[in-house]
Amino acid sequence: MPSPTTRTPDDTPAGGALRAQLATLTTETFRPELADVDLLPTLEIARLMNAEDSLVAAAVAERLPLIAAAVDGIAERMARGGRLVYAGAGTAGRLGVLDASECPPTFNTAPGQVVGLIAGGPAAMSSAAEGAEDSRELAAADLDALRLTPDDAVVGISASGRTPYAVGAVAHARKQYGALTVGLSCNAGSALAAAADHGIEVVVGPEFLTGSTRLKSGTAQKLVLNMISTITMIRLGKTYGNLMVDVRASNEKLHARSHRIVSLATGADDATVERALGAAGGEVKNAILIILSDVDAPTADRLLTTADGHLREALAAAG
Known part of the structure; x- marks a missing residue:
């Protein structure tokens, strides 16, 4: 136990400010009507979760013009030899890495053409490194290692829209390299959207489990990332109609x-x-x-x- 004079991070003024900030986020909102969900039959819990998930596609649909504009910008740069780079922490970072890792077998993208960066590095894919999300400097260093150019596009991913790693990545890519930037979040008025050339805020509402943004927010992010990579590859000629004609027969x-x-x-x-x-x-x-x-x-x-x-x-x- 900490001594009476020891201050844990949450005891600091910054910790108090962060708690106050999180309390304003839609994704962190407590839902009293679900306070007794653990007492319900399993089938009823499943029905409730399924009903929540059904709201996600509609929330994404409201942002389709913004998504299309971002895709056109990304495709234009990639056609000139640029790269698509995802940057996020925790669940958001894992979703970016997942989408990037699926591009080579699906579209025969070149090594390094689509990159997924996660705060804390590859080990954070399987072991939580949540503390790394607080470092804008780490994001800048990860991008510097890629030697970005103005033809690259960086997509910052953060359900809250405030994660320092994601916001820092977008701000650094835009200011230092003149790269195209996209901010994907699930809260309105986010710092991430404000920092990016293209702000995409898919507001899915409070989560089924308070603050568990791997749920509706994660689903929304996956849907948008599917669109970004897939439609970009369509624009780059990697499909013929709806056929994956750039697939490589490696097995x-x-x-x-x-x-x-x-x-x-x-x-x-x-x-x-x-x-x-x-x-x-x-x-x-x-x-x-x-x-x-x-x-x-x-x-x-x-x-x-x-x-x-x-x-x-x-x-x-x-x-």
């Missing part, structure tokens, strides 16, 4: 998926698809172009290079 399952994608895009028989994939070195876009335009592999590669990887443009150029 048996993905080879089967590649075969199916080429088949769906071309209507060709299995033997033709396999020959095209073999000639294209497993590259789905190239195989589709070989079949639909009746060109050889080197020509398909040249057409796609000229079209910056956009399959529709390459098909049009092939006539």
Whole structure:
């Protein structure tokens, strides 16, 4: 136990100010109607949680114009060789790392093209490092290590919208490097949104468990991050319609998926698809172009290079 003269962080004036600040956040609001939720049958608790979750998509829908504007800015920069960088702490940081880690297998992004930064480093993915979220300096150092450029885009993620690591990342990226910045939070009037070029505040209301922002807030953040990465990759030509034509066949399952994608895009028989994939070195876009335009592999590669990887443009150029 602390001695009578010892002051814990919450005893400090700063700790009191933080408590007062948290009390104003929608995501931290106490819901007295749920005070006895632990006494309810399991099925009723599940129904209540499900009803809460159903509100999230509508809250995201209200911010679609803001999300679209941010995506257009990100895609424009990535088309020039820029990177997409997520930065957050705790649950928000883990969601960013998750989204970044799914881009290489889904869209064949280059190493380092989509980056997830979490306060406390990779160890914080599985072990809580919540104290690291309080350091704006740590965020700046993590971004400096990436050697940002004005063509990069940094997305700060924080349910509260006040997390120093996320706010610091956005402020540093914008001021020091002139990078495009996006602030994704779940509270209105957030410091994170104010610090960013594009502020996206998806207000989902108080959480089912008071302050547990891995719930509705986390779901909302995941939905928005899905949109940011997926639509950006669509804009970069990494899809053909709703087909993942930049997927790389690195295992048996993905080879089967590649075969199916080429088949769906071309209507060709299995033997033709396999020959095209073999000639294209497993590259789905190239195989589709070989079949639909009746060109050889080197020509398909040249057409796609000229079209910056956009399959529709390459098909049009092939006539």
